[in-house]
Amino acid sequence: MTAIPQDTPVRRLERRHVAAAIVAIALVSVPILKTQSEWFAYPMHIMVLIMIWSLAYTSWSLMGRFGLVSLGHGAFMGIGAYVTALLWNYAGLTPWLGIPIALATVALVAFIVGYPCFRFRIVGHYFALVTLALSEIVRQVIMATRDYTGGSLGFTPTPHGDGFSLYALQFSDRAVFYYIAFVAWVFGLWVWRRVDRSMDRYALDAISEDEDASAAAGVRVTREKLKITILSAVLTGLAGILYMQYQQFISPDTVSGIAISLQIVFAVVAGGIYVMLGPTVGAVITILLAESLRVAIGTTMVGLDTTIYGLLLVLFIIFLPKGVLGGILEWWRNRAAAGRERADRA
Amino acid sequence: MADAILTVEALTKRFGGFTAVDEVSFTVGQGEILGLIGPNGSGKSTIFNMIAGLLRPTAGTIRFQGQSVGGFSPNRICALGIGRTFQIPRPFHKLSILENVAVAGYFGQGRRVGKAEAWETAARALDMVGLAHGDHASVDTLGAAGLKKLELARALATNPTLLLADESLGGLDESEMDQAADMLERIRREMGITIIWVEHIMGVLMRVVDRVMVLDHGELISEGLPADVAHDPKVIEVYLGTDAGEVQASVGAAG
Numbered sequence: 164m165t166a167i168p169q170d171t172p173v174r175r176l177e178r179r180h181v182a183a184a185i186v187a188i189a190l191v192s193v194p195i196l197k198t199q200s201e202w203f204a205y206p207m208h209i210m211v212l213i214m215i216w217s218l219a220y221t222s223w224s225l226m227g228r229f230g231l232v233s234l235g236h237g238a239f240m241g242i243g244a245y246v247t248a249l250l251w252n253y254a255g256l257t258p259w260l261g262i263p264i265a266l267a268t269v270a271l272v273a274f275i276v277g278y279p280c281f282r283f284r285i286v287g288h289y290f291a292l293v294t295l296a297l298s299e300i301v302r303q304v305i306m307a308t309r310d311y312t313g314g315s316l317g318f319t320p321t322p323h324g325d326g327f328s329l330y331a332l333q334f335s336d337r338a339v340f341y342y343i344a345f346v347a348w349v350f351g352l353w354v355w356r357r358v359d360r361s362m363d364r365y366a367l368d369a370i371s372e373d374e375d376a377s378a379a380a381g382v383r384v385t386r387e388k389l390k391i392t393i394l395s396a397v398l399t400g401l402a403g404i405l406y407m408q409y410q411q412f413i414s415p416d417t418v419s420g421i422a423i424s425l426q427i428v429f430a431v432v433a434g435g436i437y438v439m440l441g442p443t444v445g446a447v448i449t450i451l452l453a454e455s456l457r458v459a460i461g462t463t464m465v466g467l468d469t470t471i472y473g474l475l476l477v478l479f480i481i482f483l484p485k486g487v488l489g490g491i492l493e494w495w496r497n498r499a500a501a502g503r504e505r506a507d508r509a
Numbered sequence: 510m511a512d513a514i515l516t517v518e519a520l521t522k523r524f525g526g527f528t529a530v531d532e533v534s535f536t537v538g539q540g541e542i543l544g545l546i547g548p549n550g551s552g553k554s555t556i557f558n559m560i561a562g563l564l565r566p567t568a569g570t571i572r573f574q575g576q577s578v579g580g581f582s583p584n585r586i587c588a589l590g591i592g593r594t595f596q597i598p599r600p601f602h603k604l605s606i607l608e609n610v611a612v613a614g615y616f617g618q619g620r621r622v623g624k625a626e627a628w629e630t631a632a633r634a635l636d637m638v639g640l641a642h643g644d645h646a647s648v649d650t651l652g653a654a655g656l657k658k659l660e661l662a663r664a665l666a667t668n669p670t671l672l673l674a675d676e677s678l679g680g681l682d683e684s685e686m687d688q689a690a691d692m693l694e695r696i697r698r699e700m701g702i703t704i705i706w707v708e709h710i711m712g713v714l715m716r717v718v719d720r721v722m723v724l725d726h727g728e729l730i731s732e733g734l735p736a737d738v739a740h741d742p743k744v745i746e747v748y749l750g751t752d753a754g755e756v757q758a759s760v761g762a763a764g
C-alpha cells in the first residue's frame with residue numbers, strides 16, 4: 164500500500180483562508196438578502212445578538228483561558244451599557260464621547276478589583292468569589308439608583324433623529340447594526356489572536372502554573388494579570404454598550420448581575436475555552452437555546468434558561484471539558500494523527 | 510579577592526519562633542564560584558530565597574552591586590541581574606522546553622528585548638546546558654537531570670551577572686553530578702557569570718569552587734579555601750564525619 168499523500172502546511176493554510184473568506188462573504192451578504200426577503204429579518208436579528216455576545220464571551224476567555232475565572236464580567240457589561248446610556252439621557256453626551264468614558268470607567272473598576280486581588284495573591288476560587296461580589300454590587304447599585312436607572316424596570320435611551328442617527332448611534336435599520344456587530348466580533352477575534360501570539364501569552368500560561376517561578380524568571384506577575392484583566396473587562400464593556408445601542412433597552416437582568424456572569428462562563432466552557440472560535444460557538448449554542456426556550460415555553464418561566472445553563476455547565480465540565488469546538492478539534496487531530504500512523508506503518 | 514558583587518550582612522530569617530538563618534554575613538567577589546554547603550535544613554535555600562526576593566529578610570542587609578536590594582520583588586531582583594534555580598525544579602508544564610526558557614529570555618533580562626532575540630537567547634541557554642530544544646518538545650519528556658538543566662537554562666536566559674544555583678543533586682548519579690560541576694565551571698568561564706553554588710555533597714563541589722562557606726543550623730561555622738574548610742575540626746564534627754578523609758584527599762592538604 165502506498166502512503167496517503169499528506170497536506171503540506173502551505174496547502175492547509177490556503178484551504179483555511181479560503182474557508183474563512185467564504186464564511187466572511189456569507190456573513191457580509193446576510194443584510195443584502197434581507198433587502199430581498201423579510202424572511203431574513205429574524206435570522207439577522209439573532210446573528211447580531213450572537214456576534215455581540217461572542218464579543219463578550221471572547222473577551223472573557225482572554226483571561227479565563229489562563230485560569231483567571233471571573234464571575235464579574237456581567238458587571239463590566241452593565242457598567243459599559245449604563246454609563247453610556249445615562250450620559251446620553253441625562254447629560255446629552257453623544258455615545259462617541261460616552262463610550263470612551265464608559266470604557267475608562269470599566270477599566271478603572273477592573274483595576275480597583277484586580278489590583279488588590281493580584282497583589283495579595285487572591286487566586287482560584289477566592290478570585291472567582293471576589294468578582295462574583297462585584298457582579299452583585301453593580302446590580303445593587305443599578306437597583307438603588309432606580310430614580311435614574313429605572314431599576315429592574317430597565318432603561319431606554321432617549322430616541323434621537325428619525326431612526327438613523329450617527330450622532331446617537333441609533334439605527335432603526337438593523338442592517339447597519341449588523342455590520343457594526345460584525346466588525347466588533349472580528350475585532351474581538353483579532354485581539355484574541357494578538358494575545359495568543361504575544362509573549363504575554365507564555366507569561367500568563369506560566370503564571371497560571373507557578374507564580375513564584377514566573378516571577379523568578381522575571382515576569383511581572385501582578386502587572387501581567389492586570390493587563391489581561393483590564394483588556395478583557397474593557398472589551399466586555401464594549402459588548403455591553405453595543406447590546407444597549409442595538410436593543411435600545413437595558414435592564415439589570417439583561418446586561419449585569421450574577422446570571423449574566425454565569426451565562427458568560429457557561430457559554431465559553433460549552434464552546435471551548437482554549438480555541439479562538441470556542442466562545443463564538445458558545446454564543447451560537449446559548450442564544451439558540453435561549454431563543455428556542457422562549458419560543459417553546461414563552462416568557463412565563465423567567466430564569467428557566469439559567470437553570471438549564473447551570474445543569475449543562477456541570478455536564479460539560481464533566482464530559483466535555485474542552486467544549487464543543489475544542490472537543491471536535493481534538494477528535495479531528497487525533498484522527499489525523501492515527502491516519503498518519505497508519506500511513507507510516509504501511 | 511576581586512571587587513565584591515554581593516555583600517550580605519547579619520542576614521536573618523525567622524519563621525515564627527524558629528530561626529532558619531541567623532545573622533549570616535559574607536561577600537561574593539566578581540567572577541567567583543562560591544560554594545555554600547551544610548546539612549539538610551541548615552538554611553541554604555532560605556538564604557537564596559531572601560537574596561532572590563522570594564522571602565523578605567527578618568533582619569540584615571543585602572547589597573548587590575552597591576545597591577541595597579533586601580525585600581525587592583523577585584522579578585525586580587531578576588531584572589537587576591540575579592538569576593536563580595529552584596532546588597526542586599519548577600518547570601511550566603503548559604509550555605514546551607524552548608518556551609519555558611524563552612519566557613525568561615523575554616521578561617527576565619531587565620531591558621526591552623525583541624521576540625526574536627528572546628527566542629535566540631533561549632536557544633543559546635539550552636545549548637549551554639546541553640538540552641535539545643527542537644520540535645516543541647514537552648518538558649514532561651525530561652528526567653531529573655533534564656529538569657535540573659532546564660532550571661539552569663531558564664536562569665541563564667535572564668542574562669544574570671550573579672547566578673544562585675541551588676543544586677542539591679539528589680537523584681543524580683556520579684557522572685551526572687560531575688557533568689553538573691563541569692557545566693557551572695563552563696558557565697563562569699564562557700559567560701563570565703559569578704556563581705553561588707549550594708550543594709550538600711562536598712566532594713563534587715570542592716573540585717570547582719574557589720571558596721566554601723559552611724552553614725549549620727542557620728549559622729556560618731566555617732569559611733575559606735576548600736582545602737582549609739575540609740580540615741576545619743568544626744566542619745568535620747558537624748558535617749563531614751566519617752567522610753572527612755575522602756573529601757580531604759580530593760582537595761589536597763590545608764594551605
Ligand SMILES: Nc1ncnc2c1ncn2[C@@H]1O[C@H](COP(=O)(O)OP(=O)(O)OP(=O)(O)O)[C@@H](O)[C@H]1O
Binds near residue numbers: 547548553556677709
Ligand atoms: N516557608 C517556611 N516556613 C517555615 N519554615 C521554613 C520555611 N522554609 C524553610 N523553613 C525551615 O527552615 C529551615 C531551613 O530550610 P532550608 O530549606 O533553607 O534548608 P536547606 O539548607 O536548603 O536544606 P536542604 O539541604 O535540605 O535543601 C528548615 O528547618 C526548614 O524546615
Ligand SMILES: [Mg+2]
Binds near residue numbers: 553677
Ligand atoms: Mg535547600
